[in-house]
Amino acid sequence: MTAARRRYTQDFIDGLRHEMITTYKPIKDVATAYGIGPEPLRNWLGKYREANGGTGTDLTVPERARLTELEQEVHELRGGERVLEKSQRLLRAGAAVVSKYEYIDSQKSDPTNRNSVVRICLWLAVSTSGFHHWAIRPQSATAARRPPGVKFVGDITYIYTWQGSIYLAIVIDCYSKKVVG
DSSP states (O other): OOOOOOOOOOHHHHHHHHHHHHHHHHHHHHHHTTTTTHHHHHHHEEEEEEETTTTOOOOOOOHHHHHHHHHHHHHHHHHHHHHHHHHHGGGGGGGGHHHHHHHHHHHTOOTTTOOHHHHHHHHTTTTTTHHHHHOOOOOOHHHHSSSSTSOEEEEEEEEESSOOOOEEEEETTTTTTTTOO
C-alpha cells in the first residue's frame, strides 16, 4: 500500500526556496529541519531557477566560504567601530589604563554587546592578561576605608565671555572620580 502524497501550500514552498537561496543552507539540512524529503525541495528549487533564470546568487562552495569569511570580518569591524565610538575618551593620550579596564568590564556585563574581551582589549591597546589580573584584584585599603559619597573635592573658576565672566564650580567624588555637582 502506498502512502498518501502530502500537499504543500505555495507559501510554504516559497518560504523554503527563499531560505535555501538566502542562507545557502544545503537542501538536505532544510529538508531535515522541516521533516520533508530532499527531492521535492530539489525539484521546487530547480523549477524556480528555470522560471526565473537562476537566482543571481548561485555561488560555488569556495565563493560561499569566502563570502561567509568576509561577512564575519565586516561584523568584527562594525563591532570595533561601535566600541570605539563609545570609548573615545579612553583613546586620548595619557588615558589611564584603569579607566580602560573599567570600560571593558562594563562592556563585558552589557547583554547587548557581542564583542569579546580579547577584541575590546585589542582595540583599546591594553593587555588581556592585565585586564584579567585587574578584574580579580583585591580591594585596595584606601577604597575599603573610603566608601563612595564620603570625600569630595571641588574647584571654582571663571570663564570670560562677551557678556562678562561666568563662574564655574565643580564637585568631584574622590571614590568614583565622577563629577557630582
